[in-house]
Amino acid sequence: MTVKPDRFLADLHELRQFGASGIGKGVVRPAYCDADIAAREWLRGRMDAAGLATHYDPMGSLFGLAEGRSLLLGSHSDSQPEGGWLDGALGVCAALEVVRAAKEAGGPPVSVVSFQDEEGRFGVTTGSTVWSGALSLEQADELEDRDGMRLSEARGAMAHLLGDWVDPKRFTGFIEMHIEQGPWLDQAGEAAGVVSGIVGIRDMRITLEGQQNHAGTTPMHLRRDAFQGLAAFNALLGERFQNVVTPQTVWTIGHVSLHPDAHSIVPGRATFSMQWRDGDAERLKRMEDIIRTTAREVAEARGLGLEFGPMLGLEPVEMDSRLRGALEAAAEAEAPGKWRVMPSGALHDATNVAVHMPVAMLFVPSIGGISHAFEEDTDERDLVTGLKVLAGAVARLGG
Amino acid sequence: MTVKPDRFLADLHELRQFGASGIGKGVVRPAYCDADIAAREWLRGRMDAAGLATHYDPMGSLFGLAEGRSLLLGSHSDSQPEGGWLDGALGVCAALEVVRAAKEAGGPPVSVVSFQDEEGRFGVTTGSTVWSGALSLEQADELEDRDGMRLSEARGAMAHLLGDWVDPKRFTGFIEMHIEQGPWLDQAGEAAGVVSGIVGIRDMRITLEGQQNHAGTTPMHLRRDAFQGLAAFNALLGERFQNVVTPQTVWTIGHVSLHPDAHSIVPGRATFSMQWRDGDAERLKRMEDIIRTTAREVAEARGLGLEFGPMLGLEPVEMDSRLRGALEAAAEAEAPGKWRVMPSGALHDATNVAVHMPVAMLFVPSIGGISHAFEEDTDERDLVTGLKVLAGAVARLGG
Numbered sequence: 001m002t003v004k005p006d007r008f009l010a011d012l013h014e015l016r017q018f019g020a021s022g023i024g025k026g027v028v029r030p031a032y033c034d035a036d037i038a039a040r041e042w043l044r045g046r047m048d049a050a051g052l053a054t055h056y057d058p059m060g061s062l063f064g065l066a067e068g069r070s071l072l073l074g075s076h077s078d079s080q081p082e083g084g085w086l087d088g089a090l091g092v093c094a095a096l097e098v099v100r101a102a103k104e105a106g107g108p109p110v111s112v113v114s115f116q117d118e119e120g121r122f123g124v125t126t127g128s129t130v131w132s133g134a135l136s137l138e139q140a141d142e143l144e145d146r147d148g149m150r151l152s153e154a155r156g157a158m159a160h161l162l163g164d165w166v167d168p169k170r171f172t173g174f175i176e177m178h179i180e181q182g183p184w185l186d187q188a189g190e191a192a193g194v195v196s197g198i199v200g201i202r203d204m205r206i207t208l209e210g211q212q213n214h215a216g217t218t219p220m221h222l223r224r225d226a227f228q229g230l231a232a233f234n235a236l237l238g239e240r241f242q243n244v245v246t247p248q249t250v251w252t253i254g255h256v257s258l259h260p261d262a263h264s265i266v267p268g269r270a271t272f273s274m275q276w277r278d279g280d281a282e283r284l285k286r287m288e289d290i291i292r293t294t295a296r297e298v299a300e301a302r303g304l305g306l307e308f309g310p311m312l313g314l315e316p317v318e319m320d321s322r323l324r325g326a327l328e329a330a331a332e333a334e335a336p337g338k339w340r341v342m343p344s345g346a347l348h349d350a351t352n353v354a355v356h357m358p359v360a361m362l363f364v365p366s367i368g369g370i371s372h373a374f375e376e377d378t379d380e381r382d383l384v385t386g387l388k389v390l391a392g393a394v395a396r397l398g399g
Numbered sequence: 400m401t402v403k404p405d406r407f408l409a410d411l412h413e414l415r416q417f418g419a420s421g422i423g424k425g426v427v428r429p430a431y432c433d434a435d436i437a438a439r440e441w442l443r444g445r446m447d448a449a450g451l452a453t454h455y456d457p458m459g460s461l462f463g464l465a466e467g468r469s470l471l472l473g474s475h476s477d478s479q480p481e482g483g484w485l486d487g488a489l490g491v492c493a494a495l496e497v498v499r500a501a502k503e504a505g506g507p508p509v510s511v512v513s514f515q516d517e518e519g520r521f522g523v524t525t526g527s528t529v530w531s532g533a534l535s536l537e538q539a540d541e542l543e544d545r546d547g548m549r550l551s552e553a554r555g556a557m558a559h560l561l562g563d564w565v566d567p568k569r570f571t572g573f574i575e576m577h578i579e580q581g582p583w584l585d586q587a588g589e590a591a592g593v594v595s596g597i598v599g600i601r602d603m604r605i606t607l608e609g610q611q612n613h614a615g616t617t618p619m620h621l622r623r624d625a626f627q628g629l630a631a632f633n634a635l636l637g638e639r640f641q642n643v644v645t646p647q648t649v650w651t652i653g654h655v656s657l658h659p660d661a662h663s664i665v666p667g668r669a670t671f672s673m674q675w676r677d678g679d680a681e682r683l684k685r686m687e688d689i690i691r692t693t694a695r696e697v698a699e700a701r702g703l704g705l706e707f708g709p710m711l712g713l714e715p716v717e718m719d720s721r722l723r724g725a726l727e728a729a730a731e732a733e734a735p736g737k738w739r740v741m742p743s744g745a746l747h748d749a750t751n752v753a754v755h756m757p758v759a760m761l762f763v764p765s766i767g768g769i770s771h772a773f774e775e776d777t778d779e780r781d782l783v784t785g786l787k788v789l790a791g792a793v794a795r796l797g798g
Contacts, residue, residue: 182616199615203662214770215651216598216676216744217581220644222768227652231633252614253626254662261654263602263672273662277615345615369621371613372664 001098001105001395005384008097011046012383015039015077015093016085025085026374031078031117031126032060032154039077040158043092043114050099052112056161058137060116061127063166064099066109071394072171072357073098073110075178076118076127076349084179084376086383088118088349090364091177094387098394108398111171115349122151124314128352131165168356173323173397176350177362177390179378183369184342191385192339193363194327198351199248199343200284200316203275205255206295208233209305212260212268224303226270227258233298240290244283248343251276251287279316279343317351320358323397327362330392335385362390400497400504400794404783407496410445411782414438414476414492415484424484425773430477430516430525431459431553438476439557442491442513449498451511455560457536458526459515462565463498465508470793471570471756472497472509474577475517475526475748483578483775485782487517487748489763490576493786497793507797510570514748521550523713527751530564567755572722572796575749576761576789578777582768583741590784591738592762593726597750598647598676598742599683599715604654605694607632608704611659611667623702625669626657632697639689643682647742650675650686678715678742716750719757722796726761729791734784761789 019028019035029035040062044054047064055063062077075091095112102110116127122143129135141152155162180186185193210226234253241251255273276287292308299306331339342363350359364386367377418427418434428434439461443453446463454462461476474490494511501509515526521542528534540551554561579585584592609625633652640650654672675686691707698705730738741762749758763785766776 180616181613182618183621201615213768214580214745215649215653215674216600216746217579217770218649218744218768219581219646220649221646222582225651227655228633231630234627234630235634247618247620250614250617250619252624252662252665254614254657254664254666255660256626256655256657257660258653258655261656263651263653263674265653266651267653275614275662345617346613347615369612369617371616 001101001391003097003101003387003391005387007100008093008387009380009383011093011096012085012089015042015089018042019079021082021374023374025377027079027083027085028081029079029083030081030119031121032157036078037158040114043077046096047112050096051103052099055163055166056158057131057165058162059127059130059140060155060158060162061131062114064112065166065170066111068109069170069172070109070111071397072113072174073390074113075176076115078117078119080119080372082374083119083372084374086179086376086378087371088178090179090383094177094390097387098391101391102394108394110394118349121145122154125347125349125352128349132352132355134352171357173320173358174350174353175323175327175360175362175390175393176348177364177386178348179366179371179376180363181346181366181371185363185365186367186369188340190338190340190365191335191382192331192389193342194324194331194339195319195344195361195363196341197279197316197318197343198348198361199277199279199345200281200314201275201277201347202284202288202311202313203273204311205271205309206274207269207271207307208299209307210268211266213266215264215266218266223266225266226304227267229298229302229304230256230270230272232302233295236294236298237291240294241287244286244290246278248345249278249283250345277345281316314347314351317354317359319360323358323360326393326396327360327389329396330389333392334388362386400500400790402496402500402786402790404786406499407492407786408779408782410492410495411484411488414441414488417441418478420481420773422773424776426478426482426484427480428478428482429480429518430520431556435477436557439513442476445495446511449495450502451498454562454565455557456530456564457561458529458539459554459557459561460526460530461513463511464565464569465510467508468569468571469508469510470796471512471573472789473512474575475514477516477518479518479771481773482518482771483773485578485775485777486770487577489578489782493576493789496786497790500790501793507793509793517748520544521553524746524748524751527748531751531754533751570756572719572757572759573749573752574722574726574759574761574789574792575747576763576785577747578770578775579762579765580745580770581765584762584764585766585768587739589737589739589764590734590781591730591788592741593723593730593738594718594743594760594762595740596678596718596742597716597747597760598678598744599680599713600674600676600746601683601687601710601712602672602674603710604670604708605673606668606670606706607698608706609667610665612665614663614665617665622665624665625703626666628697628701628703629655629669629671631701632694635693635697636690639693640686643685643689647744648675648677648682649744676744680715713746713750716753716758718759722757722759725792725795726759726788728795729788732791733787761785
């Protein structure tokens with residue numbers, strides 16, 4: 001099986017014209033916007049031309065189906081509100097080229113997918129979540145974007161295109177190629193990463209309720225300052241996590257909202273996000289226990305009220321050993337000694353697809369570790385190496 | 400000189416009908432609103448009835464002038480957007496009653512003032528700031544409220560009432576009676592506080608600039624998390640201040656804004672307010688040095704950019720010893736052993752008036768230390784004790 005790098009790169013560059021931001025190779029193509037639907041229609045034409053039977057499911061995920069049972073390759077073609085040209089689009093275009101190369105080589109049969117709303121305009125990996133059965137279409141339709149538009153209304157923009165669900169049993173497995181979105185491969189000068197597993201994620205909102213008060217007349221020892229509670233919680237958490245975490249574990253307080261948020265008023269309330277990720281479900285649980293215990297201790301010691309919001313989470317997913325083995329063998333053939341096995345700290349559609357079938361993932365380097373930004377980029381030589389590793393794995397698996 | 404508590408309390412209760420919130424004794428009477436202007440016109444009628452020559456200055460501060468040189472008493476009658484019935488209104492009504500009692504006793508001559516916009520719809524103690532000369536009327540006219548309305552436009556609503564500036568040389572000194580707005584007197588069961596000085600205040604905005612990044616793929620040791628920078632700064636500051644501060648010193652981070660403020664993104668920027676107050680200008684300077692040094696060290700250690708906004712400040716003001724002595728003697732006579740000397744942690748018009756003449760302040764307890772809220776209240780027995788202390792001081796000073 002011989003892939004044609006020029007055909008693949010030409011596709012990628014043509015696809016980035018849909019929603020081109022005008023800044024570098026940046027792309028503005030959130031799910032269901034005009035540019036997203038136009039890009040999907042263009043992809044559908046490419047799939048038709050490659051001899052695949054094209055089909056949109058009720059969420060707007062686009063499938064290019066080979067006859068009979070086949071391997072499924074792909075990712076997603078929607079972008080962040082400010083995104084790059086590669087992200088998921090890379091995995092879709094690479095899949096297309098492997099389909100064409102496999103056809104030209106007389107097999108194996110390969111299908112392609114571009115999932116809808118992976119970037120979470122309405123949820124998180126929304127299209128593949130609904131396909132996985134974790135969320136019903138009726139529930140998903142109630143989700144709202146930042147501007148208060150419902151998913152049901154957004155789906156309406158492509159209603160004339162949508163068909164029924166695709167039966168996951170048609171597929172023998174799923175391989176998703178994607179940019180790394182982190183710094184490791186780029187820093188090491190490596191060309192590819194074979195994913196060992198996708199980390200699990202926990203996310204919740206925590207509220208500390210103190211006493212809003214005059215910042216001039218309220219002495220320090222009588223204050224119940226909600227921001228100081230948050231700061232104490234954050235510091236203690238960092239200490240206590242040291243005994244539990246690995247170098248791959250991450251945790252983030254990314255959102256903070258104080259009330260009334262005024263220079264001259266002691267903060268009466270602090271609401272903040274607490275998110276943590278790790279490849280080990282047991283470690284995630286131990287971290288949750290530490291978070292809850294630490295928040296309770298800080299709240300009690302400082303006379304603060306405490307409220308935990310609902311905890312959202314996705315479980316860690318191990319990659320399938322057969323699919324992963326094929327990727328490792330192909331990586332060693334294409335980039336001997338210049339690849340590694342690594343976890344994925346970002347979520348991907350593969351997490352949801354794993355409910356239905358064996359899954360694996362392949363990473364290519366992100367320059368400077370940058371993604372979800374107009375500056376996102378990867379050296380075209382690395383893109384082509386990734387394509388060849390993907391094709392090599394498909395050839396080894398034989399469908 | 401004999402004050403009449405009933406007449407004084409009747410005035411206070413009548414005044415709170417202007418802008419009554421309908422919740423307890425709460426008041427909604429921000430500067431220049433209809434209720435504020437109506438309240439000033441009602442006060443003007445009361446001043447007329449007490450034999451004073453009434454006059455609005457260009458800012459809308461209302462004066463009731465005795466003939467010749469006199470002591471000036473008063474405070475302000477505008478309220479916070481959600482305020483209580485006492486705050487500055489107390490000092491204006493108490494001043495009125497002392498004028499009447501002094502008249503009835505055949506002297507000394509006493510004038511009254513209700514400054515405009517003490518609560519800072521447009522600035523901070525705006526009316527007395529302009530009267531003090533620290534800000535020109537032209538500069539003040541450019542100030543905007545939260546809704547973008549200019550002070551010049553707001554003043555227009557009472558343009559038909561406004562006259563020229565009142566010459567500060569008419570006054571031998573200024574005594575402002577006010578609620579404490581803090582917990583000390585209430586907690587100690589004391590009836591009055593004679594103010595030793597009004598604390599100085601420093602206020603600035605600090606920005607830490609990190610690297611916005613993916614919260615799943617960016618390992619902890621490679622992050623430049625602006626919120627973690629803020630937390631580290633806050634913790635170090637608390638430690639370092641311990642060697643410098645007194646129990647009266649306060650500092651507050653009341654406003655925090657993260658960018659992009661999302662659960663899944665390592666914060667790339669944290670902008671926050673840093674405010675500190677103390678009665679000693681040298682201590683304020685030492686604290687400023689610690690703040691700047693600590694922020695620089697944290698920024699350097701964590702690879703963060705650092706920007707200090709302009710520092711706003713008002714200097715600490717010592718109360719005049721002669722006026723203060725009169726208040727102390729009167730307090731001991733009216734509430735033997737049940738009063739104290741204390742600093743004011745809140746700003747007051749007296750800070751500005753001190754540019755022109757000797758000033759002093761008298762506090763009465765705030766129940767639960769609550770102010771700037773509908774729940775603000777003081778036991779009427781304490782209000783009357785305060786009135787008697789004020790009258791006693793005026794009698795001792797003899798004008």
